[in-house]
């Protein structure tokens with residue numbers, strides 16, 4: 260199977276790009292009547308150049324500075340550039356600008372083509388080589404082949420054709436992202452067929468009959484037919500020029516700048532975050548808030564610059580930047596963006612998108628800047644983790660990974676699992692969907708939550724529990740209820756909190772007593788000890804505890820958990836020593852034979868009021884056993900004696 264690649268021209272107006280493509284392929288790319296009349300290229304032109312092992316789609320771009328937006332739309336999808344320089348003119352403004360744009364588009368392969376060499380003497384040609392050597396120094400074209408040609412005499416055309424073939428063979432196979440993406444660069448009507456759009460396929464594959472998503476808008480459209488350089492094809496793949504016949508789509512609704520993609524990958528956003536590099540030719544520093552013209556794929560959109568590191572970005576420097584666009588666009592990690600000034604006179608700079616959907620970020624925040632750098636330069640797992648960190652409470656899912664991490668679909672599962680296995684990310688079920696969160700981001704939320712709970716414990720040290728809503732209230736506006744539930748569940752699973760229905764507390768929390776409460780507790784215990792088998796009623800302490808009465812139930816609970824009191828029944832307590840003595844005395848008495856409640860009462864030196872519930876308590880715990888009016892030794896005692 261031959262490979263498919265896209266070749267694009269670049270260079271100053273009238274430097275012979277269109278004539279060169281005609282000489283190479285026989286195709287005249289200037290198809291508009293106005294282009295023919297004025298002798299200049301206005302819009303993109305297309306041709307093909309096929310070799311047995313590689314098929315090249317050629318995009319011819321205009322050189323005129325006024326049509327730079329069209330040049331950008333064409334240059335966005337190319338794999339190999341032909342930088343065209345007319346031998347008589349030499350390096351001119353758009354030679355420089357187009358080269359800068361190719362660099363910003365992160366192009367790696369290209370050829371320098373000197374045209375109109377029939378007009379240049381041998382000395383001029385030498386000069387030209389030295390001029391271009393200086394221009395391309397330090398760029399991807401530094402060691403590119405330089406071919407002297409003339410479309411008029413045919414000089415060098417065959418050599419150029421062979422060189423294109425050789426270089427095309429060296430262009431590494433672009434990674435197959437596994438999903439279809441085509442930025443639309445043309446739309447027209449074909450009588451009898453309807454609307455047709457064309458573009459360079461940036462990734463993946465589409466077949467006739469498949470459904471795609473169209474952006475902006477996100478509506479679904481069906482591909483009724485496909486063509487490749489005027490020939491019907493069943494499917495179109497990366498690196499091909501493709502024409503798609505769209506079913507039931509009126510021409511008026513389609514235009515350059517729209518994008519077609521496999522459904523579910525893109526998410527429109529008005530925010531793009533990227534490290535922005537300014538061109539050395541920029542005349543004055545770019546200011547924070549500057550209105551700019553943003554080119555992304557074939558899209559051109561007005562927006563503003565938000566500098567994240569300082570208030571100005573001088574020429575030839577880089578800085579983390581957010582672009583806020585007037586209307587939402589679609590991007591993925593690694594997609595190139597070019598910025599021009601608002602009046603479209605100068606290219607200012609560009610970069611590749613790191614965060615395609617992250618909303619406004621805090622400026623001058625070292626954590627954010629460090630994490631953005633990780634997201635930009637890290638391996639797939641690091642990028643995924645950072646995307647999850649920036650997604651915060653939203654988390655990310657597998658679909659988001661394609662867009663935010665820039666990895667092929669087939670690698671998602673492995674990267675996703677690695678992030679979980681390494682402990683970098685946590686996978687939680689939120690409502691009905693499974694989302695991935697950054698473990699550190701979650702840890703920060705957990706600390707906030709625990710700190711809040713701790714504050715409540717400190718404010719009410721006697722209270723063992725707090726209502727969940729009370730803990731959650733101050734921060735709930737930032738998180739969904741489903742997220743709150745997942746967070747509490749995780750804190751509980753990891754044994755950092757205890758949950759009792761809608762009440763929570765820090766695991767192992769023991770209420771602390773204020774001095775007044777400690778005194779009250781001491782008095783209670785003292786009185787129970789002194790009263791022995793005629794214990795006071797708890798309600799007795801209400802009057803004397805004044806404002807502390809509300810804490811009495813908890814105070815009694817605490818006396819029990821600390822082993823000072825034993826609860827015999829509702830409202831009836833004994834000091835622990837008395838309860839032990841009760842069991843011993845009654846056991847001893849019953850060892851002599853069965854006894855009535857009255858006999859037990861006398862043995863304990865108490866009243867009937869207490870003797871009856873004491874006996875019932877002893878029955879319950881198996882110390883005694885009732886038969887009619889008599890009490891016998893219970894099972895637990897008999898067992899312990901066996």
Ligand SMILES: Nc1nc2c(ncn2[C@@H]2O[C@H](COP(=O)(O)OP(=O)(O)OP(=O)(O)O)[C@@H](O)[C@H]2O)c(=O)[nH]1
Nearest residue numbers: 272273274275276277278299300322375409410411
């Ligand atoms: N003598 C000579 N003239 C040439 C050659 N190639 C192109 N020309 C002439 O140069 C002029 C511009 O050529 P084009 O091919 O339209 O230039 P272009 O770079 O495509 O122009 P734009 O796309 O408008 O920027 C035309 O009049 C061509 O006939 C060449 O090799 N020798």
